[in-house]
Amino acid sequence: MLRWWGHVRIALDATYSVSSQPTGVAVYSREILWGLPRRHPGGRYYFCYRPHRLLRSLEAFLPRGAARRPLLENWVPAAHIFHGLNQRVPRVAGRHRVVTTFHDLFVMTSDYSTPEFRTRFTAQAREAANRSDLILAVSSFTASQVSGLLGIERSRIRVVHHGVFHPGQKRLFELPKRQPWILSVGAIQKRKNTGRLIRAFEGLPAGWRLLLAGAATGFGSEEILDQIAASPRRADIEVLGYVSAQALETLYGRAAIFAFPSLDEGFGIPAIEAMAWGVPVVTSNRSALPEVTGDAAFHVDPEDVEELRFTLRTLIEQPGLRETMVQRGLAHAAQFTWDRAVDQTWTAYHELLDR
DSSP states (O other): OOTTTTOOEEEEEOGGGOOSSOOHHHHHHHHHHHHHHHHOTTSEEEEEBOHHHHHHHTTSOOOTTBOOOOBOSSOOOSOSEEEETTSOOOOOOOSOEEEEEEOOOHHHHSSSSOHHHHHHHHHHHHHHHHHOSEEEESSHHHHHHHHHHHOOOGGGEEEOOOOOOOOOHHHHHTOOOOEEEEEEESOSSTTTTHHHHHHHHTTSOTTOEEEEESOSOSTTHHHHHHHHHHOTTGGGEEEEESOOHHHHHHHHHHEEEEEEOOSOOSSOHHHHHHHHTTOOEEEESSTTHHHHHGGGSEEEOTTOHHHHHHHHHHHHHOHHHHHHHHHHHHHHHTTOOHHHHHHHHHHHHHHHHTO
8 A cells, every 4th residue: 555655755865876987876866866757756855965966966957856955964864765875874963764775784794995095984884774764785795795684674675676777679780880899897907807917818718808897096097007008908908988878879789799807796787788789798707797798798707817818709709609598688777777776765654654
């Protein structure tokens, strides 16, 4: 029974939607923020911003149904629910109930950051989890982390998978011929396992290129950039840096293989995006990636360079196998839409209010 239907008031932390170089959390934030008023116009939405992003937020138009841009510091509008979109909850007074989205907790479990950042991150995550009436996890894997690492009972957690952008069959049909490119998308950093991918690529046939799309500023990036500079295949490795959404679509549309051997992912949007664009995917057999990619990708031990190289070489040498994986990927990616994520979020709100 949705007894609040039609006049529910939702305040959301829109801070992370404001970014000149949006990554996964920013994309998620934008899709939820703009998707809710579009699909559920009966609600009333307050887009709240932390002080350091308030001025930049003025550059973006609010969708119809979004009330205003309150400053998220010591106050939250008179809403039924406050939704923290990136596992943080402000210390503000009010009678609202709290929903928080958790994306991942890998900072707590592995050496992917400085000790200072790990301490601050852990404290924020624990506080957000303890103050939340309901937690939305972007995968079952992340839900298990929230439960195991933060001690939150599973009954307070709901899994809401991310969506991805789908180019549509007509656009896929019009794509140019695939190039001998192995594409990887994500910041150059230790967690993304870029170093082992480079080592695997060095043993692949001549004529193939490795394209790395993502900011070169992640934890451990300097060591990886030095590795690229010294690689015997340096001329075949292209470090693209951060690329726009339009440029990324061009890369997805022309690459022959997508490699995503990440050590830890709470979801892994690029793997499903690549599938949606008709690119066969090689990814890791750990964290959320087996759950998210299912049987539509090849899963390898991300720490085994030889296994990664063998799998990439197999796809290179067998075009028929690549086409089989393309078809599996297209069917699998169709399950992941932002409309579905928005609707499941809306359902979670009303489940909480109807208790």
